[in-house]
Amino acid sequence: MPACARKEIHRPDAAGGSEPGRHGRADQDPDREAGRLQLTGHARALAADVQRHAAALPENDGRGPLAAVILREAAGRLSQPIQGTAHCAQNRARFVGALYERLDRLEAAPATRTV
Numbered sequence: 001m002p003a004c005a006r007k008e009i010h011r012p013d014a015a016g017g018s019e020p021g022r023h024g025r026a027d028q029d030p031d032r033e034a035g036r037l038q039l040t041g042h043a044r045a046l047a048a049d050v051q052r053h054a055a056a057l058p059e060n061d062g063r064g065p066l067a068a069v070i071l072r073e074a075a076g077r078l079s080q081p082i083q084g085t086a087h088c089a090q091n092r093a094r095f096v097g098a099l100y101e102r103l104d105r106l107e108a109a110p111a112t113r114t115v
Helices: 030-056 063-078 086-107
Strands: none
Touching (some): 030 086, 063 086
């Protein structure tokens, strides 16, 4: 068969294929990439809110250590590169949810002790 008559057949690579979502890969889907970037930006904004609330806490407030843990975790997670997978996007979304929960705890009034 002459070279001009042969059709190229696209075969997925062994690492996961070329279809969006196949084997958890999003490949070059711009909507998914935008979503991952938005989740990351949102997580960074929430971490900044935690930082602001932590700075405003009185020195003897027991929520200070909680804020420090949250900020260390946020720094660690947000320093990880964004991967082009649905799993990565799901993890970022879960992390945003967890940051909201922790920010709510941080914003809550401290428990008062009665003696």
